[in-house]
Amino acid sequence: MYKDHIFQEFKGRAITLPQPFYTEGPVIDREGNLFVTNLKGGQILKIDKNGAATEWARTTCPNGQMINEKGDHLVCDSLEGAIKQFDKSGRLDKIAVRGLISGYRISCPNDLISDTNGGFFFTDSVRHCGIVGHVDRTGTARIIAKELDYPNGLAINPVRGQLYIAESYKNRILVADLRLPGSTPEVFCDLPVNPSGKKSGNLPDGLAVDCFYNLWVAHYGMSCLWVLNDRGMCIGKYETGIPLTSNVFMNDNWLLVTGGTGEPGPGMIKIVKMRRR
Numbered sequence: 001m002y003k004d005h006i007f008q009e010f011k012g013r014a015i016t017l018p019q020p021f022y023t024e025g026p027v028i029d030r031e032g033n034l035f036v037t038n039l040k041g042g043q044i045l046k047i048d049k050n051g052a053a054t055e056w057a058r059t060t061c062p063n064g065q066m067i068n069e070k071g072d073h074l075v076c077d078s079l080e081g082a083i084k085q086f087d088k089s090g091r092l093d094k095i096a097v098r099g100l101i102s103g104y105r106i107s108c109p110n111d112l113i114s115d116t117n118g119g120f121f122f123t124d125s126v127r128h129c130g131i132v133g134h135v136d137r138t139g140t141a142r143i144i145a146k147e148l149d150y151p152n153g154l155a156i157n158p159v160r161g162q163l164y165i166a167e168s169y170k171n172r173i174l175v176a177d178l179r180l181p182g183s184t185p186e187v188f189c190d191l192p193v194n195p196s197g198k199k200s201g202n203l204p205d206g207l208a209v210d211c212f213y214n215l216w217v218a219h220y221g222m223s224c225l226w227v228l229n230d231r232g233m234c235i236g237k238y239e240t241g242i243p244l245t246s247n248v249f250m251n252d253n254w255l256l257v258t259g260g261t262g263e264p265g266p267g268m269i270k271i272v273k274m275r276r277r
Contacts, residue, residue, distance in 0.1 A: 014270055014271065014272045015051060015270070015271050016241065016242075016268055016269070016270050016271075017047070017051055017053065017268065017269040017270075017271070018266060018267070018268060019038060019041075019045075019053065019260070019265070019266060019267035019268060019269060020038075020041060020265050020266060020267065021038040021039060021040050021041035021043075021260070021264055021265040021266070021267045022038065022039055022040070022244070022246070022259065022260035022262070022263045022264055022265050022266075022267040023036045023037065023038050023039075023045075023246065023258040023259060023260060023267040023268065023269050024036065024037045024038070024039055024062070024063050024064060024206075024246050024247055024258055025037035025044075025062060025063060025064045025065040025075070025076075025111075025247065025258070026206075026247055026248070026249035026256035026257070026258050026269075027065055027066060027067050027073075027249055028067075028249065028251055028254060028256070029067050029071065030071065032253070033046055033047070033048075034046070034047035034254070034256060034271070035047070035056065035065065035067075035073070036053070036256070036258055036269055037062035037063060037064075037065055037075065038062070038265075038267060039061055039062065039063060039078070039263070039264065040061065040263070040264035040265070041264075041265075042058050042059060042060060042061065042062065043055045043056075043057075043058055043062065044056045044057040044058070044059070044062050044065065044073065044075060044086070044090070047269070047271070051271070053269070056090045057073070057075075057086050057090035057091075057092070059075060059077045059080070059084055059092075060077050060079045060080050061077055061078045061079035061080070062075050062076070062077060063075075063076040063077070063078045063109070063110050063111065064076045064109075064110055064111030064112050064122075064123075064153075064206075064247070065112070066112050066113055066114055066120060068114060068118075068120070069114075069118070071087075071088045072085050072086065072087055072088065072093065073085070073086040073090075074086075074096055074112060074120060076109035076110055076111065076112060076122065077109070078108045078109060078110060078125070080098075081098060081105075081106050081107045081108065081109065082095050082096075082097060082098040082106070082109065083095070083096045083097035083098075083109050083112065083122060084096065096135065096139075097109065097122065097133070097135060097141065101131075101133055101141045101142065101143055102141075102142060102143050104124075104131055104143060104146070106124050106133070107124060107126060108124055108125045108126060109122055109123070109124055109125075110122075110123045110124070110125035110151075110152055110153075111123050111152060111153050111154050111206065111247075112154065113154040113155060113156060114156075115134065115136070115156075116156070116158065117136075117137060118136070118137030119134065119135050119136040119137050120134070120135055121133065121134050121144070121154055121156075121163060122134075122135070122154070123151040123152055123153075123154060123165070124151070125150050125151060125152055125168070126150065127149060127150055127169060128147070128149050129146070129147055129148075130146075130147075130148045130149065130150055130151040131143050131145060131146045131147075131148065131151065132144050132145040132146075132148070132151055132154070132163075132165055132176070132185075144163075144176065145165065145174075145176060145184070145185050148165070148167050148174075149167055149168070149169040149170050150167065150168040150169045150203075151165050151166070151167055151168070152165075152166040152167070152168045152203075152204065152205050152206070153165075153166040153204065153205050153206040153207035153217075153218065153247065154166075154207060155207035155208055155209045155215060156178075156209065157209055157213050157215075157230065158209075158213075159213055160213075160230065161177065161178045161179040162175050162176065162177060162178065163175070163176040163178055163185075164188060164207050164209075164215055165185060166204040166205060166206070166207055166217065167204075168203040168204055168205065168220075169199065169203065171190065171191050171193065171202040171203070171204065172187055172188075172189060172190045172191060172204070173187075173188045173189045173191065173204060173207070173215070173217065173228070173232070174186065174187060174188055175187075175188035175232075188215075188228075188232045189228050189232035189233075189234070191204055191217065191219065191226060191234075192222075192226070192234070194221055194222055196221075198221070200220070200221050201221035201222060202219075202221060202222075203219070203220040203221055204217050204218070204219055204220070205217075205218045205219070205220045205245070205246050205247060206218040206246060206247030206248050206249075206258075207248070208248045208249055208250050210227075210250060211252070213230055214227050214228060214229050214230070214235065215227070215228040215229075215230075216228075216248050216250070217248075218240075218245045218246055218247050218248045218257065218258075218259070219245060220244055220245055220246060220259070221243075221244060222245070223239060223240055223241065223242060223243050223244075223245055224237050224238060224239050224240055224245065225237070225238040225240060225245065225248055225257065240257050240259070240270060241268075241270065242257060242258075242259040242260065242261075242268045242270060243259070243260070243261050243262075244259045244260055244261065244262065244263070245257060245258075245259040246258045246259040246260075247259070250274070252274065253273070253274055254271065254272065254273065254274060255270075255271075255272040255274060256269065256270070256271055256272075257269070257270040257272075258270075
């Protein structure tokens with residue numbers, strides 16, 4: 001029923017924008033402006049109502065981004081090993097994360113998400129020994145999960161107080177109970193396996209939670225979004241048409257999907273207008 005109700009909305013309602021570089025980090029601000037990043041292009045792009053993408057800000061290798069309650073953008077720079085904060089005008093304001101956290105050196109920040117209390121969670125995407133970190137509203141940083149095999153996308157289920165983590169090279173989603181500080185993340189779902197057998201075909205990337213608290217998973221190499229219910233069961237699949245699907249973002253009005261046909265490019269942005277009932 002969920003698939004019939006929601007997935008029908010995508011038919012004939014999507015536009016796809018080609019880009020020179022592989023795209024990541026989709027977000028939407030309070031005014032309805034759409035933003036994405038393009039990694040090797042070094043740009044944070046703003047998309048206008050006509051679908052035109054223009055440079056909003058620059059950094060070395062922008063990856064995941066989020067917009068905080070003040071309207072500032074926090075952007076992972078995967079080459080600089082830093083998370084940078086830009087103000088509403090696109091001006092670099094400060095470095096939010098760089099260097100050591102509890103003796104661990106941040107090297108490849110990939111994605112981040114608000115903790116809904118003035119801070120944020122982020123992933124450092126390293127094979128076998130990656131971490132999930134947390135920075136609170138005061139700027140105090142700590143590690144909440146470690147020794148993960150390329151932790152990637154993040155999403156929060158606010159009702160259950162759970163943090164979802166894509167562990168890319170395990171082809172699975174982990175879940176951490178935020179109400180139990182210090183608890184070890186558990187396996188939430190092992191994802192379907194690409195019959196090609198290639199590791200690059202089995203990498204979950206960006207995550208998002210919808211209004212029904214279902215988890216959407218951008219599956220790099222599978223050209224799709226999986227939809228999982230709150231028990232970790234797969235209840236839907238959306239073919240994106242993007243060979244390397246990197247990330248997904250949604251609100252009541254829009255669904256944004258990023259990725260491309262290769263890295264460093266070309267890239268693609270898919271924008272879907274959600275029909276409100």
